[in-house]
Amino acid sequence: xxxxxxxKNLKKYFTKKGLSxxxxxxxxxxxxxxxxxxxxxTLVLAGESGSGKTTIAxxxxxxxxxxxxxxxxxxxxxTNQQDxxxxxxxxxxxxxxxxxxSINPRMTVLxxxxxxxxxxxxxxKKEREQLALQALSQVNLEPVEExxxxxxxxxxxxxxxxxxxxxxxxTKPKVVIADEPVSMLDVxxxxxxxxxxxxxxxxxxxxxxxxTHDLATANYIGNRIAILYLGKIVExxxxxxxxxxxxxxxxxxxxxxxxYPDPENLKRDRKIRINDPLDIDAYQGCRFRARCPYAIExxxxxxxxxxxxxxxxxxxxxxxx
Amino acid sequence: xxxxxxxxxxxxxxxxxxxxxxxSVNDLDVQYQSQGKKVHAVDxxxxxxxxxxxxxxxxESGCGKSTLGLxxxxxxxxxxxxxxxxxxxxxxxxxxxxxxxxxxxxxxxxAMVFQxxxxxxxxxxxxxxxxxxxxxxxxxxxxxxQAIETAISSVGLSHSILDKYPHEISGGMKQxxxxxxxxxLKPRMVIADEPTTALDVLVQAQIMVLLKNLKKSxxxxxxxxxxxxxxSEIAEKIGIMYAGQIVEFGLLSDVYNNPKHPYTIxxxxxxxxxxxxEKIIPLKGNPxxxxxxxxxxxxxxxxxxxxxKCKVExxxxxxxxxxxxxxxxx
Numbered sequence: 327x328x329x330x331x332x333x334k335n336l337k338k339y340f341t342k343k344g345l346s347x348x349x350x351x352x353x354x355x356x357x358x359x360x361x362x363x364x365x366x367x368t369l370v371l372a373g374e375s376g377s378g379k380t381t382i383a384x385x386x387x388x389x390x391x392x393x394x395x396x397x398x399x400x401x402x403x404x405t406n407q408q409d410x411x412x413x414x415x416x417x418x419x420x421x422x423x424x425x426x427x428s429i430n431p432r433m434t435v436l437x438x439x440x441x442x443x444x445x446x447x448x449x450x451k452k453e454r455e456q457l458a459l460q461a462l463s464q465v466n467l468e469p470v471e472e473x474x475x476x477x478x479x480x481x482x483x484x485x486x487x488x489x490x491x492x493x494x495x496x497t498k499p500k501v502v503i504a505d506e507p508v509s510m511l512d513v514x515x516x517x518x519x520x521x522x523x524x525x526x527x528x529x530x531x532x533x534x535x536x537x538t539h540d541l542a543t544a545n546y547i548g549n550r551i552a553i554l555y556l557g558k559i560v561e562x563x564x565x566x567x568x569x570x571x572x573x574x575x576x577x578x579x580x581x582x583x584x585x586y587p588d589p590e591n592l593k594r595d596r597k598i599r600i601n602d603p604l605d606i607d608a609y610q611g612c613r614f615r616a617r618c619p620y621a622i623e624x625x626x627x628x629x630x631x632x633x634x635x636x637x638x639x640x641x642x643x644x645x646x647x
Numbered sequence: 648x649x650x651x652x653x654x655x656x657x658x659x660x661x662x663x664x665x666x667x668x669x670x671s672v673n674d675l676d677v678q679y680q681s682q683g684k685k686v687h688a689v690d691x692x693x694x695x696x697x698x699x700x701x702x703x704x705x706x707e708s709g710c711g712k713s714t715l716g717l718x719x720x721x722x723x724x725x726x727x728x729x730x731x732x733x734x735x736x737x738x739x740x741x742x743x744x745x746x747x748x749x750x751x752x753x754x755x756x757x758a759m760v761f762q763x764x765x766x767x768x769x770x771x772x773x774x775x776x777x778x779x780x781x782x783x784x785x786x787x788x789x790x791x792x793q794a795i796e797t798a799i800s801s802v803g804l805s806h807s808i809l810d811k812y813p814h815e816i817s818g819g820m821k822q823x824x825x826x827x828x829x830x831x832l833k834p835r836m837v838i839a840d841e842p843t844t845a846l847d848v849l850v851q852a853q854i855m856v857l858l859k860n861l862k863k864s865x866x867x868x869x870x871x872x873x874x875x876x877x878x879s880e881i882a883e884k885i886g887i888m889y890a891g892q893i894v895e896f897g898l899l900s901d902v903y904n905n906p907k908h909p910y911t912i913x914x915x916x917x918x919x920x921x922x923x924x925e926k927i928i929p930l931k932g933n934p935x936x937x938x939x940x941x942x943x944x945x946x947x948x949x950x951x952x953x954x955x956k957c958k959v960e961x962x963x964x965x966x967x968x969x970x971x972x973x974x975x976x977x
Contacts (some may be wrong), residue, residue, distance in 0.1 A: 374847040433871075482933040512707035514910075514949075517917045518929035539848050546919035546927075569921050583852030585876030587915055589900035592879065596859060598852045607680055 336395035373554030525583035563638030703878030706888030897969025
């Protein structure tokens with residue numbers, strides 16, 4: 327499979343200013359992030375809030391300027407040149423978390439889905455309408471004509487998210503970045519949306535960058551996974567391998583924290599293998615050191631991602647087993 | 648003996664309704680009036696709970712699960728009309744006056760952790776001040792400092808947090824503070840409405856560990872959540888709500904191991920598991936709006952097993968430890 331999107335050494339620091347304007351705190355939301363997505367695959371970016379997941383997505387689409395680093399899309403580096411920006415913004419679309427906020431309540435469904443075509447001046451008016459209706463039927467919003475004339479408030483959460491997906495695929499993108507696309511939806515409609523994404527992936531050869539904190543849904547849709555902690559990838563590789571045998575303590579803690587519906591849970595003691603955070607500078611040494619139950623002296627140095635098996639890397643000196 | 652009446656007077660089969668019924672809800676019905684429309688949020692809901700038992704109320708957004716909690720706390724909005732019966736510790740909550748409820752039951756016997764409560768901490772007061780306010784409101788006679796410190800320790804926080812302002816502490820800590828506030832008057836039961844939503848996964852799990860420990864120390868918990876996983880961490884019993892009704896109720900082990908209602912089955916199936924990438928068949932359609940509900944079974948449109956009979960409202964059918972409202976099990 328060919329590589330369609332890659333980021334190299336992406337960095338973004340935010341500085342929090344104190345009242346006097348003197349800089350106080352620097353937060354490294356992305357600190358040397360590198361990964362690549364192959365054509366037709368789904369890469370999951372997983373981590374807690376504040377780990378930098380959404381910032382990375384925004385930098386890929388240049389909604390946010392990275393401090394440094396390279397983004398390659400279809401073999402070309404994305405720069406601030408107009409044509410370069412157009413290329414990524416046409417070929418790489420986004421589905422946001424909250425379908426109640428991400429679509430304009432004053433536009434009809436047809437207008438919402440048609441808008442990207444207008445922005446990128448694709449086709450004439452008639453063709454645009456055709457493409458938009460086609461996209462709506464691809465996301466299984468039936469009857470298409472009826473839905474197209476509706477306003478978002480007339481739709482349920484699941485239907486809204488399908489509209490957002492239709493808007494994302496109408497330009498026939500190569501990559502879709504989906505930022506927690508099902509976390510706001512009802513449990514009973516989540517699988518429907520995930521299945522839809524899988525179906526579109528197969529039919530349109532779309533690659534997904536799937537951003538989530540929910541490892542169980544990630545496992546359902548993903549091929550590979552990158553675990554983020556405070557702006558760094560701590561483990562990356564094939565999703566089955568990582569979730570069935572994590573090597574980084576943070577990945578293990580994330581897996582520990584999943585509760586499945588199981589009557590045995592009641593009697594079981596829950597163990598989450600994580601410590602109360604120590605009061606140390608997170609950017610000195612391993613970032614997870616403050617909460618890591620396995621920390622050793624060496625962890626005061628910063629671990630780099632190391633290959634541990636084919637296509638799999640972890641940034642940890644201990645590498646639990 | 649505590650309340651025996653639900654057994655004699657009600658045709659609802661209830662689990663283990665032998666003695667010591669702690670909380671029983673019989674035919675509770677709540678309707679909101681909104682812009683001339685009726686919203687039937689809770690539709691003839693019945694269940695019962697013994698002392699030291701915990702219950703999970705599971706359902707999707709808009710199914711009426713929060714309204715059920717608010718009705719038990721007698722904190723419904725004015726546009727709500729309520730009927731039915733809620734018996735808590737032999738007292739009929741719906742018929743006693745609010746003043747008496749406030750004096751004897753609210754927060755002293757039953758407390759609630761409201762959904763999103765951690766965002767309702769007042770930003771301009773320290774945590775300690777906000778604790779004091781609760782104690783004053785409830786005419787607490789005793790050592791304020793000691794009561795507050797006991798409560799804060801019981802949720803695993805250090806006393807130093809009391810002098811902090813809400814913005815100085817993390818979301819998980821705020822959620823612990825809110826739980827401590829519910830515990831401060833030592834209630835016998837706490838209603839927790841989505842206590843882990845909006846928290847990070849690790850923090851969520853830690854809050855569940857806290858609730859598990861509180862339960863072990865004898866607190867009854869009614870956990871309202873959409874997450875069947877976290878409910879199974881603390882509840883012996885579960886009620887599955889759909890469009891205002893409890894469609895299945897019983898011991899959690901019975902409901903999870905042997906779900907009867909097609910909606911329960913679909914919900915349990917729709918949770919992906921690690922290490923299992925089998926294709927899950929999604930449930931079609933969306934939950935109905937609570938305005939203008941269809942007659943007959945409310946799951947009719949989405950049910951793969953729907954039949955002609957289902958156009959008539961299904962009866963409550965007794966199961967091993969509770970009931971199911973579905974014609975399939977007639």
